[in-house]
Amino acid sequence: MVMAFRKKPTSVIRTKASKPKTPTNWLHLIKPMLMFLCLLFAYVMYSNWSSWLALLDKTPIRAYALTHKTQFTTNSDIRDLLSKEPVLKGYFGQDIQEIKDKFLEIPWIKDVAVRKVYPDRISLTLVEHRPTAIWNQTRFVSAQGVVFDLPKERFNADGLPELYGPDSEAKKVLEAWYKIQKDLESRNLVLKSVAMDIRGSWTITLNNHVELRLGRGDWLPKIDRFVTIFPEIEIPDGKRLSYVDLRYEHGAAVGFISQ
Known part of the structure; x- marks a missing residue:
């Protein structure tokens, strides 16, 4: 009986010199560069987009x-x-x-x-802005309390309330006008103007040109006092009532001018 033996192949040891060369993958080298160039182009376009678009303008807005x-x-x-x-x-x-x-x-x-x-x-x-009242004789105030200028020839201000005070307090004075006007209507009095000075002292003028000096604080008791004493005021001949000073705790001071 004949037996055959297959010889195991011997391993091959490759040296550096004997290894086959791997081909260079240029795509790995070019891809980062291409991405960088694309980002650079996008940045330049974004930074100057208005300039690029402006080049498309053939005529200005006319x-x-x-x-x-x-x-x-x-x-x-x-x-x-x-x-x-x-x-x-x-x-x-x-x-x-x-x-x-x-x-x-x-x-x-x-x-x-x-x-x-x-x-x-x-x-x-x-x-x-829509004028709601005349402000300090020369300007106007809107319903939002904003003071603004407007040529008088462009608007007929007849019949508008007359308000006076610091510009920063325009809204407060306008709100006071509405409140005082409502209070006076119930007393059959007609309001012409409202003024507030820098100390917060109030003065109102009725449509008969009588000035009521109310001072600071609540004006309702002072108006009530005026309504009470007004019929008792004796007006000298040739004079008319100019003002009633109601800033006192009790009573009032009055002033007259020639008619």
């Missing part, structure tokens, strides 16, 4: 449209304002806030909304 009719602001006001520096740019390059800031310089403008309309127009919504 027309506007009002969304509703204004009471005090004229077309001439709007044109003059838009023509001021800085000059208007094109649709892409124009900053809306820049236009808003221009309109908010007008003292009677409360708020403004601006919308760009392609290719060369803007849409304007102007919100104006």
Whole structure:
């Protein structure tokens, strides 16, 4: 019987010189560089996007449209304002806030909304303050207590309440007007003006031009006192009642002027 033996293959030891070379994967080297270039390009585009868009503007904004009719602001006001520096740019390059800031310089403008309309127009919504009372004879105060200027020729102020005081207290004086007016109506008296000085002392004037000096504190008891003593005041001939000083705890002082 013949037996055959298979010889185990001997292991091959490869040296560094005998190892086959691995081909270089250039993609691993190029990919980070490509990502870096893409990020750099995106950063440059983001940083200068307004400049790139501005290059697309062929003409500056040259027309506007009002969304509703204004009471005090004229077309001439709007044109003059838009023509001021800085000059208007094109649709892409124009900053809306820049236009808003221009309109908010007008003292009677409360708020403004601006919308760009392609290719060369803007849409304007102007919100104006509404005069509720005359303030310190030369200005006006809104229902929100905001003091503002308005050319007198653009508004007929006849019949408006006359208020006086520091600008910072306009809202407080306006609220006092409504309260005092309501109190006087129940006494068949008509209020003409309300004034508050820097110390917080109140003076009111009735429609018959009689001035009531109320001082500080609650005015209701003082008005009641005036209603009580008014029929008893003796007015000299040729004179008329000018003021009633109710700042005393009891009673009052009166003053007269020539008619």
